[in-house]
Amino acid sequence: MLVDDFDFHLPEERIALRPVSPRDSARLLCVTGRDVGALADMSFRDLPARLRPGDVLVVNDTRVIPAQLFARKGDAAIGVTLHKRETANRWWSFVRNARRLRPGDVIAFGREGVPLQGTVIEKSTEGSVLWQFDAAGQPLESALHAVGQMPLPPYIARRRDIDAADAADYQTLHAARDGAVAAPTAGLHFTPRLWDELAAAGVTRETVTLHVGAGTFLPVKATRVEDHQMHAEWGSLDAATAARLNAARSAGGRIIAVGTTSLRLLESAADETRTIHAFTGDTSIFITPGYRWRAIDGLITNFHLPRSTLFMLVSALMGLDVMRKAYAHAIEKDYRFYSYGDGSLLLP
Template sequence: MLVDDFDFHLPEERIALRPANPRDSARLLTVTGRDVGTLGDFSFLDLPGRLRRGDVLVVNDTRVIPAQLHALKGQAHIGVTLHKRETADQWWSFVKNARRLKPGDRVEFGPGLAGEVLDKADEGGVLWRFSALPGETLEQALERVGQMPLPPYIARRRGTDAQDAADYQTLHAAKDGAVAAPTAGLHFTPRLWEALAAAGITRETVTLHVGAGTFLPVKADKVEDHKMHAEWGSIDAATAARLNSARAAGGRIISVGTTSLRLLESCVSETGEIREFTGDTSIFIYPGYRLKAIDGLITNFHLPRSTLFMLVSALMGLDVMRKTYAHAIEKEYRFYSYGDGSLLLP
């Protein structure tokens, strides 16, 4: 399967630079039927009426940290985006000008935050050991010195500002560790959850710390040759048991975002039983993969040629997703992290 099969033209003006206000006023394109693709134009406030009593929405409670750091080494600008934690003070990162660094180098990122290069990998990957002020955690130092890691397609056009510190966190954000937001969750508000609860729709929570690898382009010609970066996730036994019980009672498991979906598919058996899980996952879902853990997906609109567009094509069929995205572009839906969303029900 070729990566070119997942290409499409997206006009630049369709890329959202700010979220909808209020968040739940974002548009919601519903797509029903794998290989059929019946489309409907709604908003997120219509979501309770598009689901069924007994359905369960699974959200990701990861919280985005200020994961972008900047420094000078001589005259060279060193741009760092953290992407995966190894220990309390060690992170793998993608680095601009990584060729200027070697193991043992020490870089000052700001007052009271320094990093030592421990190792280097391919494609600009650098492992750092960080040191903060006495009595200060790394998280506290990042809050002082770091910047929110907005997706490149937003940061290139307008930069990052103070509003993003709130805009780029979901209502469910509770556990520090993500360097990209689980953006489908950005549309949810207290009043939307109240309406969902009144409609008999419940919520469960999992954790997947989203890495910056989600923004890396697919450079391989063949889909099967692409290597996914690992991300850490967790679902406890009680949550897994409730999801299994809800499904056994006839409810549908609807993932809020591709991050929740990828975690659930990492811990499901061949027979569809969701199990307790804690650890790394580098699962890569593309057409030919049979999804077992979920019955539907709420997700934003993704980049052409991206692993996320491949994932939704695995769920609904590539022809349906081409039709869906053509409709979204024609009807002027807003794309990507701060954009509108879709409800995919195969």
């Protein structure tokens, strides 16, 4: 497959720079039928009526940390975006001006009263930098919250400044476990009111963790889809959750992932018999058309970038022609795209 097959034109004004309020008033495009692609315009408040008693929504409880750090080395500005944790104080990162760094370099990221230093441990052939951080005996998370910046996606950050509102806007209601450097944005649409209405409709919720990395925003540079290398992300799904999900499916319920992050973890944890198992560790699963689905029966997700691995993923679920039709409809009907935008319910 060619990456060009997953390209489409998106007018820049369709990119949402702020979320709607209240969150569950966002629009929701329901796409049903892998070959038909029947489309229905709704809002997230309509979601309970579109699901069935016994269905399970699986959310990601990762919490976004202030993962962008800034410093100087001589006359060079150093911009660091953390993307994968190795140990408590050791992180891989993408770095602006990485060419100015050498293993052993010590960079001061802290400010008055908040000491934070990073030592360059290693530079990968792909350009990532591995840091060992020292926060003078304090937890690294405390230092990051004091001196770091919320890592908004580049398609938002290049069009406006990051501000105090983003600290709340870019976290889901389910956020509980620090470690992500990008939000699982499908979860941004859920409110306590919506969950109450879903529960009244017989829909239950399960929780997994996948710490989303900044690699999710990297462009696909390969010409052929098969040549793209996915970055690994850490996730966890416990045995009790796996057992409840398997029982729900056995009882006739559908497993519907809230976001591609939950989906990728569920698919990583399932075997060829469609049984979901406990899982803890890294996953670099890359889902493209032709993939044989193991865990999920549907997906709630935002609208994704052209030529992205996530548009490839939704095309694998619904079919490329169906998703081209759905995205053309969304653009024509003024849906809001990307992280702060509207969403879709995909039921193959």
